[in-house]
Amino acid sequence: MKTLIKWSLALLAAVLLTSLALLNQGEVSLRWDVWQIDTSASFVLALAIVAVLVLYLVLRLWIWLWSLPGKWAHHRLVKRYQQAETSLTRGLIAQEAADWSQAEKQLIKTAKLSQNGVMHYLTAAKMAAMQQADQRRDQYLKQAKLAYPDQSLTIGLVEARLISESDSKLAVVILAELHKQHPKHRVVLQEYIKLLRQLKQLTRLHELMPVIRKVSGLSRPDLTQLETDVLAMQLAQAPDYETLEQQWQALTHKQKLNPQIMVEYIKASMKAEQLNGLSEWIEKALKAQWDESLVYYFGRIQFGPAYDRFKKAQAWLKNHPDSAVLYLTLGRLACQSQLWGQAHDYFKQSLKLQPELETFHAFAQCYEAEGEDRQAALVYKQAMLELDKPE
Structure with a gap:
């Protein structure tokens, strides 16, 4: 519609100019010293229009030439971004295929060209970590820090996760610093809590509990479990x-x-x-x-008295008849109460449900307490045969 309107206006203008020229309304006389030029008003108007059009074209050409270096630079930049995106795509595909080496190669190749270079560096660091290439991993993380200082939070989180298995103490230091800088960041706090629990750093966890309750975003069951872990560790x-x-x-x-x-x-x-x-x-x-x-x-x-505990434990069998641990406990208590026959039965039932080395050992000790060293030796032999069985 816009094109039709433009062409209509142009046609109307052409018709008006042609009509004006045909009517030949007036003449124009230009005199300079002894020189004099007489022409029609239509010609002068046409000449003025041509002059305006030439001036417009010259200005457009000048503007185009002036902006050409910038456009060329932008074109090259877009091309670099496209290359980086292509490498990123190939790297992520290789990652999904578990080809860590190829993924690392593709990701790091264009990291400096990408608009999202930090993702290239961090993912390449993960791929290097998957190959146990700690030196390359650390190099990529260092490059990410230098190139993207404003992404220090994300880089720090990834670094802590990657080194937590090999150097958990350093990972705790990194997370502690991140938490200090971003005390209300939930992900940082959750990662920090997770590592502190693994390292059983009770004092620090205890200090953090008020912040954890307010900021961590943990669900009620998870928060209760964390509080339980802290008290148990204490x-x-x-x-x-x-x-x-x-x-x-x-x-x-x-x-x-x-x-x-x-x-x-x-x-x-x-x-x-x-x-x-x-x-x-x-x-x-x-x-x-x-x-x-x-x-x-x-x-x-x-x-x-072991016998009192034995009778109480026997009552638990009604609701838990398939508990190997309960039969082990009953065997021990029966043995302490010198109820040898019942002790043997309970130990055998426990081994039937779940053959454990500790149960064999307790069974043999019971025979030794009974004075049946030969039977104890047989139980030890049975334990060795059980251990030698292929899994």
């Missing part, structure tokens, strides 16, 4: 029994009954040879929630 790392008891008494009743927390308390108490009351705590916890790790330690505690 008990596991208690320097002495007095500190352990202080920490234990500071917990709520619900926290004490948590199996993960209670297991650490029981292990630390057994190490300190403070066994009084442990079996009662396990019974309370198992009433609230069945947990085989607590069942296991119920058979390891040697404090008070």
